[in-house]
Amino acid sequence: MAVIGTGLIGTSVALAATAQGVSVYLSDRNRAAARIAAALGAGRAEDPPVPVDLAVLAVPPSRIAEVLIEAQARGLARAYTDVASVKAGPERAVLARAPEPSRYVGGHPLAGRERSGPLAARAELFRGRPWALTPHRLTSRAALDRGLELAELCGAAPVVMRGREHDEVVALTSHVPHLLASVMAARLRDGPAGVPLLAGQGLRDVTRIAAGDPLLWSDILRSNAAAMAGVVKExxxxxxxxxxxxxxxxxxxxxxxxxxxxxxxxxxxxxxxxxxxxxxxxxGPPVAEAGLRILVPDRPGELARLLGAVAALGIAVDDVAVEAAEESGLRVRVPVPTADAERIGAKLGADGWNRAPAESMPAG
Amino acid sequence: MAVIGTGLIGTSVALAATAQGVSVYLSDRNRAAARIAAALGAGRAEDPPVPVDLAVLAVPPSRIAEVLIEAQARGLARAYTDVASVKAGPERAVLARAPEPSRYVGGHPLAGRERSGPLAARAELFRGRPWALTPHRLTSRAALDRGLELAELCGAAPVVMRGREHDEVVALTSHVPHLLASVMAARLRDGPAGVPLLAGQGLRDVTRIAAGDPLLWSDILRSNAAAMAGVVKExxxxxxxxxxxxxxxxxxxxxxxxxxxxxxxxxxxxxxxxxxxxxxxxxGPPVAEAGLRILVPDRPGELARLLGAVAALGIAVDDVAVEAAEESGLRVRVPVPTADAERIGAKLGADGWNRAPAESMPAG
The missing domain is CATH 1.10.287 (Helix Hairpins)
Known part of the structure; x- marks a missing residue:
């Protein structure tokens, strides 16, 4: 495999592939970045001696077509993908200008960090995350398969869709949120002196992604300007x-x-x-769930005791709800997987908890 | 202590106070909520037999003055505070209408969860968080002291400021961010079908606080409308x-x-x-920092090995930077507390790491 561009994403892909035993060849316009990636164990900072199975173009959206053209001209790989968060524009440029567009499939792992550069890379960055693949009308089956294999190699969940659809979705799920985070964060500069004193977790979360690299994000946002403009106006x-x-x-x-x-x-x-x-x-996937109804006596701390017992059984306490406050006590619903309802009910019963009489059958 | 309003914040305050040995009396318009709080171990769901030292009004901003007036009419407490995130409006109402405004100090712990109600309460909710106290021109020293004690009892860091200043700050740090999170989240409903497939952590963070209780937040936002309007227009x-x-x-x-x-x-x-x-x-407070310069040879994995050694010494790997790629290898800066620089440098040297020659003195 070859990785062109050893920033955060390229180096993370390379680390993940190396960890799975794949030989990775690294390059970057900035030769020091490729050396850093290699010194991190992401592969070798040299050109492959023969064409590789897959080249990953980890460069900003506006540079994908030119980098692909250059790589195909020297026969770098049998298939090509990229990791940019905009797909339609690069795809148009590839179709118009690349020598072998059939060997290219667009790709976009939905993962990142606020820190950039190879030193911020992590092999596990993509684990459990979606990884969009956007075959165009000429993409070969082989190229798509290499893209799917890469996503799986990195522990991500591949999602296949059209480039244009992808761009409309990420305008809403990523690019416009980034803009909002930036406009909000920018306003903090001119705020009253007390702002740092009363900044809480909510503000941090809303503005977190605004810490991303401005030059990379400027490239991303302008590459998806058409899809974003409508959302911003709304x-x-x-x-x-x-x-x-x-x-x-x-x-x-x-x-x-x-x-x-x-x-x-x-x-x-x-x-x-x-x-x-x-x-x-x-x-995970939804699990059939039943509700155990427990009657909790009106004594200080009894409900805390039940929550402790529930947590000890591995059940999420956040989903427990009080359904009714009755004469005899509080009727509490404990949601449990249907398959475990009898066992857990018996366990709570053995610990002295009473099932609420009127509702003792799981309601589903 | 008395707590009026046993939602998320009121019950969390009561749990924190109870955990410190304070006797807490709980009440709520919704009697079931007070019983739930009591069953969680937050105190007793009854009226105190004699006036308490402090009553905490944990009700929405628009209800503070009326609840204070009612409580002072029956002599509930010697001092009163609240936990609402808007201060100037309630303060004006208290000054205009409460029988003993000197006994009241505004309060606002900067903490919360997306879940609401007593079952979501946590004694440690306020630990390490700011807790604004907003004495008005008539607030007595004794009332302010009770407010300060409450913040400290809950493990929070008290910040004393004027109510109006507080409201301008939280418009920027909390209320407008909430609005932005809501407008962004609202737009997701009408988005293309792929939105749930490509929703990543960035979107989740930007929109997380929009999950808050709409009725409570409507009360908060309209109570701080004047301070918010300017920011929203910007x-x-x-x-x-x-x-x-x-x-x-x-x-x-x-x-x-x-x-x-x-x-x-x-x-x-x-x-x-x-x-x-x-x-x-x-x-924590800033620590004087020196930079150790290490020369990392250009061999695969050497930089990863250094980062491992640095992490093992308890140093934050995220702050390590490559300063230069030289002929002889990568010059890496490892920031360490000045007081530990010699010890850590010696330790790394003993492990076979070479200090970079030209820059071997810590630069500060």
């Missing part, structure tokens, strides 16, 4: 509506106060609904 | 500028392409600069 319209509502609410009477409140409530509710459509981080 | 203007730049970049020629690129680069650079002003999460 967000600007959303903020205009919010600003109008805030003006009404601040003046406390001018304009329709109730309407201002509804605007905020509606936006907040739509935000919650939007998040509900995302997969839960680290969640 | 952000809207930023997005208008970005949208114009993206249009130029997407049409690839119409308008000044170079100017569009510069707009993006400037925004991204300002974002990085804005983040630089925030304290590093979990960072």
């Amino acid at each position: 967000l600007r319209a959303d903020l205009a509506q919010v600003a109008a509502a805030l003006d009404v609410l601040a003046e406390d009477g001018d304009g329709d106060y109730g309407q201002g409140v509804r605007t905020l409530e509606d936006l907040l509710a739509r935000g919650v609904a939007g998040l509900a459509g995302l997969p839960r981080p680290g969640a | 952000l809207r203007a930023d997005l208008a500028q970005v949208a114009a730049a993206l249009d130029v970049l997407a049409e690839d020629g119409d308008g000044d392409y170079g100017q569009g690129v510069r707009t993006l680069e400037d925004l991204l650079a300002r974002g990085v600069a804005g983040l630089a002003g925030l304290p590093r999460p979990g960072a």
Whole structure:
């Protein structure tokens, strides 16, 4: 395998491949970066003696076509992919200008860090992450297969889609969020003196990705400008509506106060609904679930004791809910995998916990 | 101590106080919530028999004044504070209407979770977090002292400031970020089908806080509408500028392409600069630091071996940098506390690492 461009992503791919026993040849415009990657154990900082199976172009989106053309001219590899987060523009350039476009499949591992450069690379960077592959109309089966193998080699989950569709999705899931993080972070500079004192985890999370390399991100954002522009205009319209509502609410009477409140409530509710459509981080495939109902007596600390018992059984405490406060105590629902419901119920029973009588059958 | 309102924050305060041996009396409009908090071990779900030292009003901003007036009418406590994230409006209402405003000091622990309600409460929620206290012009020394004691009891770091200043800061550090997270998350609903497939950690972080309770956040946002409106308008203007730049970049020629690129680069650079002003999460006070220069030979894996040795000495590998790629190898800077520089340098030397000759003195 060859890796052209030994920044964060290229070096991480190379480390992952090397760890699986693949021979990797490293190069970078900046020769020191390739030497650093090699010294990290990511491969050899030299050209391969014969054509390799796959060359990974780990360069910014605007440079993919030129680097591919140069590599194909010297017969570097039998197949080529890249790792850039924009796909349609590079694909158009490849189709228009590359000598052998059929040997190229677009690729994009959804992983990164705020730090850049080879020293930030990690072999496990892609583990469990999606890895988009975007075959174009001329991509050969062999090239697509090499891309799929690379994703699997890196422990990622391949997702095959069209380049244009990919770009529309990542405009929404990555590029516009980056812009929002940047506009928010940029405003902190001009804020009042107390900003660093009251900066909490929420602000850190919202702005975290704004720490990314400005030159790389400028390349990414301008390469996906068309897909982003529409989303940014929608967000600007959303903020205009919010600003109008805030003006009404601040003046406390001018304009329709109730309407201002509804605007905020509606936006907040739509935000919650939007998040509900995302997969839960680290969640596996959904598991059939039953609810055990336990009656917890109204004595100080009893509920904490139940939560401790539940956690000790390996069940996520965050999913436990109090369904009703009854005369006899609190009726608590403990969600458990259906397959384990009887065993866990018996275990809690043996520990002295009473099943709630009216609801003792798992409700599913 | 009394806690009125046993949601996430009120119950967490009560759990922290109980853990320190304080007797806590719990109440909530929703009697079941107080019973749940008591069953978690947060205190007793009953009224105190005699006035308590401190009552904590853990209710939304719009309800603070009315709850304080009711509590002072029945002589519940000698001092009062609250935990709401907006301070100026409640303070005005208290000054205008409460029988004993001198007994009240505003408070705001900068901590939270996306989950709400007493079951999500944690005694350690406030540990190491800032806790703003906002005495007004009539606040007594005794009331401020009770607020300071509460923050310390919960393991938080008290920060004393004016209510109005607090609100301007949190508009920027908390409330506007929440709005941005919500507008971004709301847009995901209408996105293409691939959105859940390509949602990565960046999107999750940017939108995480949008999962907060919409009714509580609607109350918070409208209570701080005046301070937020200005920031939202600035952000809207930023997005208008970005949208114009993206249009130029997407049409690839119409308008000044170079100017569009510069707009993006400037925004991204300002974002990085804005983040630089925030304290590093979990960072202690700054420590005087020296740089050890190590010469790493150009052999595969040698740099990884050095990083392993550095990590084994308890030094943060993320701060290691390659300063130069020389004929004889890579010159690597390992930042270490000045006090430990000699010891660590000797240790690395004993392990066979060579100090880089030209730069062997720590540069500070």
